[in-house]
Amino acid sequence: MFDPSLPLVDLHRHLDGNVRVETIFELAQQHQISLPANNVADMRQFVQIQGRENDLLGFLKKLDWMVNVLVDLEAVRRVAYENVVDAAQSGLDYAELRFSPYYMAMNHQLPMVGVVDAVIDGVYAGCQDYPVKIALIGIMSRTFGQQACLDELEAILARRKHFVGVDLAGDEKGFPGEFFIKHFNKVRDAGLNITVHAGEALGAQSVWQAVTQLGAMRIGHGVRAVEDPRLMDYLYEHQIGIESCPTSNLHTSTVSDYAHHPLKQFINAGIPVSLNTDDPGVSNIDIAHEYAVAHHQLGLSFSQCQQCQRDGVAMAFLTQSERLELYQRAVGHIKNRG
Numbered sequence: 001m002f003d004p005s006l007p008l009v010d011l012h013r014h015l016d017g018n019v020r021v022e023t024i025f026e027l028a029q030q031h032q033i034s035l036p037a038n039n040v041a042d043m044r045q046f047v048q049i050q051g052r053e054n055d056l057l058g059f060l061k062k063l064d065w066m067v068n069v070l071v072d073l074e075a076v077r078r079v080a081y082e083n084v085v086d087a088a089q090s091g092l093d094y095a096e097l098r099f100s101p102y103y104m105a106m107n108h109q110l111p112m113v114g115v116v117d118a119v120i121d122g123v124y125a126g127c128q129d130y131p132v133k134i135a136l137i138g139i140m141s142r143t144f145g146q147q148a149c150l151d152e153l154e155a156i157l158a159r160r161k162h163f164v165g166v167d168l169a170g171d172e173k174g175f176p177g178e179f180f181i182k183h184f185n186k187v188r189d190a191g192l193n194i195t196v197h198a199g200e201a202l203g204a205q206s207v208w209q210a211v212t213q214l215g216a217m218r219i220g221h222g223v224r225a226v227e228d229p230r231l232m233d234y235l236y237e238h239q240i241g242i243e244s245c246p247t248s249n250l251h252t253s254t255v256s257d258y259a260h261h262p263l264k265q266f267i268n269a270g271i272p273v274s275l276n277t278d279d280p281g282v283s284n285i286d287i288a289h290e291y292a293v294a295h296h297q298l299g300l301s302f303s304q305c306q307q308c309q310r311d312g313v314a315m316a317f318l319t320q321s322e323r324l325e326l327y328q329r330a331v332g333h334i335k336n337r338g
């Protein structure tokens with residue numbers, strides 16, 4: 001339940017977690033990549049969540065098919081372009097698309113800076129054709145270790161002006177935040193914003209770590225922060241925003257059901273919260289679905305949903321004048337629709 005007169009934004013959206021099943025199938029056919037199914041309909045079960053997974057790692061396996069078909073830079077460009085189309089068609093005014101150059105490059109030994117350039121190129125082309133504003137966040141995939149993360153950070157920083165921030169994603173349990181302090185020192189030196197996946201597969205300590213040692217200005221998921229009241233106070237005092245992705249949290253079994261999702265606890269604590277899709281292609285959802293879930297399953301009132309929309313704009317890695325533009329654009333939408 002969102003308000004069409006307010007900007008609709010998605011700040012936590014993995015570009016490499018949103019490759020269309022049709023595209024996976026087409027690319028695989030064109031380039032003789034073997035898939036576990038021989039038609040698009042049968043392929044869905046391997047890419048999209050069926051019910052839920054037992055844990056985060058089970059969920060993340062679904063994305064592997066998406067990057068498995070990135071055979072060349074043209075494929076990367078196509079996927080980036082289609083991500084902009086999908087964002088626009090789902091009604092978003094603004095999306096921060098995040099991607100991991102290492103993860104996208106690794107299967108076919110693509111050059112990482114080449115991957116970054118291809119994403120920039122595809123996103124730029126998409127923005128020429130569709131009315132949506134896009135910003136990019138570079139991901140370090142912790143799953144592949146510290147050196148791989150340093151390498152992909154280097155590729156991100158080689159195109160620094162095209163990014164608004166850097167994130168840390170992947171296997172939180174196996175590769176905790178303390179392994180990446182040096183990486184985020186470089187990110188801060190480069191003047192980029194910082195968001196970190198934390199409190200998803202590990203508890204409140206991981207969120208503490210992200211905000212006090214990695215310099216996180218926003219937290220991806222943050223679900224388990226509610227386990228520590230002192231942390232909740234800290235997040236409130238420092239107005240660290242939570243990028244909430246309720247359906248993803250259900251699909252990774254971070255929460256046992258929607259009724260146990262802590263979104264309302266963050267709101268009641270005065271912590272800024274945005275609603276986001278995480279991996280729309282894996283969860284098979286769009287942003288409207290998450291607002292419907294927030295209202296109907298998590299018990300947010302319409303005005304609390306509106307507040308999430310406003311918090312999303314406030315939390316966005318944008319300048320003040322860009323935020324105002326988003327509000328003006330939303331008013332324009334209503335006029336166009338009317």
Ligand SMILES: O=c1[nH]cnc2c1ncn2[C@@H]1O[C@H](CO)[C@@H](O)[C@H]1O
Pocket residue numbers: 014015016017056060063098099100103139140141142143169170171197200248278279
């Ligand atoms: O919900 C999530 N939690 C943690 N990591 C994630 C999630 N979704 C995707 N990735 C990770 O992000 C990178 C691709 O953008 C990959 O490392 C993937 O495993």
Ligand SMILES: [Zn+2]
Pocket residue numbers: 012014169197220278279
């Ligand atoms: Zn994520």
